[in-house]
Amino acid sequence: MSRMQRDNQRWGLIFCSPAIVGLLLLTVYPVLRSLQASFTSATMMTSGDFIGLSNYSDLLGDDTFWRSLGNTVFILVWSLPLSILVALALALLLNLDVRGRSVYRVIFFVPSIVPLVATAVVWSYVFDPQYGILNSLLGAVGIQGPSWLADPAWAKPALIIIAIWGVGGLMVILLAGVQDVPAQLYESAKLDGAGVFSRFRHVTLPFMSPHLLFALVTGLIAGFQYFTEVFVLTSGQGEPAGSTMVAGLYLYQNLFEFFRTGYATAMAWVLFLLAALTAVVVFRTVGRRVYYGGS
Amino acid sequence: MSRTRRWGAVPSGGISRRAALGAGAVALAGLGAGCTVVPSGRDAVAMQPNKEPAAGRRTEIEVYNNFGADVGSGIVQCAAAFEAAQDDIGVRVTFAPAVGAGDTVPQKLLTAIAGGQAPDVAFCDAAVTPAWTRLQIMTDLTPYFERDGLRLEDFYAPCAASMAYEDRVWSLQWDADPNFPFFWNKGLFEECGLDPEKPPATIEEIDACAKEIDRVERGRATRIGIIPWDQYGAANSMLTWGYAFGGEFWQEGTNLVTPDDEPVVAALEWMAASAARVGGADAVSIAPPSLTSHPFSTGNLGMSCLVSANLLEIRQLHPELEIGATLLPYQAPATAPGQGAWLGGWSAFVPRSASQPDAAWEFIKWLAVSDEGTRTQWENIGFPVGYAKAAVNETIRSDENAGIYHRNLVDMKNTRPLITVNSFYSQQLEEKVQRAIYGQVAPDAAMQEVKALTTREAERFDRVGEMG
Numbered sequence: 001m002s003r004m005q006r007d008n009q010r011w012g013l014i015f016c017s018p019a020i021v022g023l024l025l026l027t028v029y030p031v032l033r034s035l036q037a038s039f040t041s042a043t044m045m046t047s048g049d050f051i052g053l054s055n056y057s058d059l060l061g062d063d064t065f066w067r068s069l070g071n072t073v074f075i076l077v078w079s080l081p082l083s084i085l086v087a088l089a090l091a092l093l094l095n096l097d098v099r100g101r102s103v104y105r106v107i108f109f110v111p112s113i114v115p116l117v118a119t120a121v122v123w124s125y126v127f128d129p130q131y132g133i134l135n136s137l138l139g140a141v142g143i144q145g146p147s148w149l150a151d152p153a154w155a156k157p158a159l160i161i162i163a164i165w166g167v168g169g170l171m172v173i174l175l176a177g178v179q180d181v182p183a184q185l186y187e188s189a190k191l192d193g194a195g196v197f198s199r200f201r202h203v204t205l206p207f208m209s210p211h212l213l214f215a216l217v218t219g220l221i222a223g224f225q226y227f228t229e230v231f232v233l234t235s236g237q238g239e240p241a242g243s244t245m246v247a248g249l250y251l252y253q254n255l256f257e258f259f260r261t262g263y264a265t266a267m268a269w270v271l272f273l274l275a276a277l278t279a280v281v282v283f284r285t286v287g288r289r290v291y292y293g294g295s
Numbered sequence: 296m297s298r299t300r301r302w303g304a305v306p307s308g309g310i311s312r313r314a315a316l317g318a319g320a321v322a323l324a325g326l327g328a329g330c331t332v333v334p335s336g337r338d339a340v341a342m343q344p345n346k347e348p349a350a351g352r353r354t355e356i357e358v359y360n361n362f363g364a365d366v367g368s369g370i371v372q373c374a375a376a377f378e379a380a381q382d383d384i385g386v387r388v389t390f391a392p393a394v395g396a397g398d399t400v401p402q403k404l405l406t407a408i409a410g411g412q413a414p415d416v417a418f419c420d421a422a423v424t425p426a427w428t429r430l431q432i433m434t435d436l437t438p439y440f441e442r443d444g445l446r447l448e449d450f451y452a453p454c455a456a457s458m459a460y461e462d463r464v465w466s467l468q469w470d471a472d473p474n475f476p477f478f479w480n481k482g483l484f485e486e487c488g489l490d491p492e493k494p495p496a497t498i499e500e501i502d503a504c505a506k507e508i509d510r511v512e513r514g515r516a517t518r519i520g521i522i523p524w525d526q527y528g529a530a531n532s533m534l535t536w537g538y539a540f541g542g543e544f545w546q547e548g549t550n551l552v553t554p555d556d557e558p559v560v561a562a563l564e565w566m567a568a569s570a571a572r573v574g575g576a577d578a579v580s581i582a583p584p585s586l587t588s589h590p591f592s593t594g595n596l597g598m599s600c601l602v603s604a605n606l607l608e609i610r611q612l613h614p615e616l617e618i619g620a621t622l623l624p625y626q627a628p629a630t631a632p633g634q635g636a637w638l639g640g641w642s643a644f645v646p647r648s649a650s651q652p653d654a655a656w657e658f659i660k661w662l663a664v665s666d667e668g669t670r671t672q673w674e675n676i677g678f679p680v681g682y683a684k685a686a687v688n689e690t691i692r693s694d695e696n697a698g699i700y701h702r703n704l705v706d707m708k709n710t711r712p713l714i715t716v717n718s719f720y721s722q723q724l725e726e727k728v729q730r731a732i733y734g735q736v737a738p739d740a741a742m743q744e745v746k747a748l749t750t751r752e753a754e755r756f757d758r759v760g761e762m763g
Contacts, residue, residue: 041758043430044405044409044430045408045409045430045431045432046430046431124584125583125584125585127584128580128583128584129515129577129580130515130517130580130581130583131580131583131584131585132584144513144514146577147577147578147580150576150577150579151577152577152733152735235395236394236395236400237395237528237722237725237726238726239725239729240576240577240729240733241726241729241730241732241733241735242726242729242730245726253722256400256402256405257395257399257400257718257719257722258716258718258719258722258752259426259430
């Protein structure tokens with residue numbers, strides 16, 4: 001290594017050091033500390049004693065934890081594919097050459113920059129069985145809408161709809177992917193007689209597959225962390241009748257209401273491992289089919 | 296290129312791409328535009344939950360204020376009045392909102408205490424005392440209490456029971472809100488052919504009145520006699536009616552819970568039957584979701600329990616409503632109206648790691664016990680006080696709105712379960728009571744499950760407490 005390279009490396013490290021120190025102190029240390037706490041009887045105020053794998057074994061027998069995990073997965077497996085489909089459809093639509101395209105893009109993107117708490121409050125109005133706009137619209141076409149967030153059977157579908165509403169960020173990413181598809185490929189395919197669906201299937205989709213994989217993996221991780229909307233809409237209770245008790249909410253309750261810090265951190269690590277495992281499976285299966293250009 | 300070209304092979308049902316985009320955009324915009332907030336009518340800007348300490352004081356204390364709006368503003372006014380009453384102590388009021396149902400999770404306070412940055416004074420539901428003392432959150436106030444000649448007997452009975460734990464005093468109850476007196480809408484009673492001057496005294500009479508008031512249209516209850524399963528949440532409803540039916544929720548002095556007590560189960564059966572009568576809990580739709588005051592203010596609810604703050608707000612915003620007030624109806628083996636009431640409200644305590652515990656004690660003693668402080672609290676916030684010897688009780692007793700609360704408080708016996716796992720118990724009740732109300736589980740099975748889980752958690756908490 002030349003002297004200039006050593007100098008560059010030193011100055012590079014110096015300039016990066018605030019970020020590195022911040023990362024170590026504010027991310028790495030808390031993560032390791034939480035791992036340590038998961039093997040203890042820690043409460044919020046006491047560090048507790050080492051209890052081995054007791055917190056993890058207790059989780060196995062905790063019906064509420066399994067139910068909350070089931071609710072989380074239910075919301076995830078519905079909202080993620082639907083969100084990707086809706087975002088993809090919007091991206092394709094917004095890539096078309098229509099007048100006022102920029103305005104449409106802004107309108108569809110705006111929901112994703114509305115704070116989650118505000119989003120949740122607005123949707124609580126929308127889903128009101130009697131006064132909400134959704135049931136009013138359904139009523140206009142002769143359908144009596146359900147009670148949505150007040151009905152244990154419909155509360156989770158309502159949360160899924162809310163999740164789909166916020167696809168603006170994903171839509172922008174997919175729109176960038178659509179715009180990256182070489183135009184000459186479409187023209188060649190057209191000359192070879194390919195229709196719209198064939199062009200989408202054999203040209204657009206392969207070029208967008210890295211973006212879709214990104215959407216899938218980040219969506220999975222976010223799905224296991226799902227919390228804010230359900231916390232706001234149910235006052236942190238997972239109402240009605242526990243039907244929206246998701247894993248993130250149960251974790252929060254254990255930490256701040258029941259003072260079970262060790263147990264809550266064990267839960268957090270189980271959720272992390274599940275998310276990581278799922279991501280690995282996705283990479284091993286879907287990841288192999290992703291087209292990164294070139295050969 | 297034609298701008299109205301059909302959109303190829305995509306199954307859009309012949310809708311143009313512009314129309315598809317436009318429809319989506321209009322739908323998104325409509326969702327936002329279709330929602331309006333029904334204002335509470337109060338000047339939110341004028342109400343501040345924060346305050347800097349007065350300048351030049353020898354000692355400064357910090358008070359965590361978990362209230363917003365008018366109550367939060369009232370706390371600030373009390374702090375200012377305390378500063379005006381003496382020259383030594385300045386009071387910083389910091390807004391530290393509690394979250395969750397009933398604002399029962401003081402997230403900011405707990406985080407501050409855990410992080411070694413505790414305020415000098417904070418507020419809590421006194422029922423958390425058994426847990427919080429075990430977790431070493433609270434300062435033992437007994438030495439101050441005895442030094443200043445205070446006696447537990449001088450507080451109303453449920454306040455004294457909640458403030459003390461294992462023969463030590465841990466907090467002072469400055470807001471002794473009885474949960475709950477019972478209110479009825481006289482105008483609605485008259486409209487439905489009921490005697491507006493004759494409120495129900497028993498559960499059977501509640502049912503008889505409710506049947507006349509209930510109005511179910513196209514599967515939705517748009518007017519209803521009573522919503523017994525939602526008197527400030529399912530757990531609070533269960534406590535209220537369980538006590539009103541003569542039940543008990545725990546064995547005093549122990550951590551043994553008794554949600555399967557026969558009268559408690561009977562109360563839950565009644566709550567579930569009341570929901571079924573109008574087509575289920577999810578069929579009730581009497582108020583817009585944007586309503587910020589209590590649904591009783593809509594005039595579509597015949598009878599309800601109300602906390603004092605809600606009653607005052609309704610009377611202020613809807614002076615046209617004729618509201619009757621009485622004691623909570625009962626069911627045998629309970630023997631008289633009002634027996635279902637239990638202590639709500641707020642207590643003031645000093646966190647164990649507070650830097651100015653002496654000055655903190657002076658503030659909470661002033662707020663909860665002194666004639667000047669209790670009167671200031673009453674005039675600026677309007678809660679019943681827990682100190683029975685306070686002179687302001689005479690005023691409260693004769694007040695048009697608060698009189699019924701005071702009457703309830705004087706004879707009240709019940710509290711929340713004073714056990715180490717009160718929050719867990721409450722959460723279990725919240726969920727399992729709802730499941731019974733929605734018909735997912737039988738009431739007795741729901742309560743058995745609550746008992747089993749809470750008992751297990753109490754045993755676990757005891758082990759953790761010993762370790763801590």
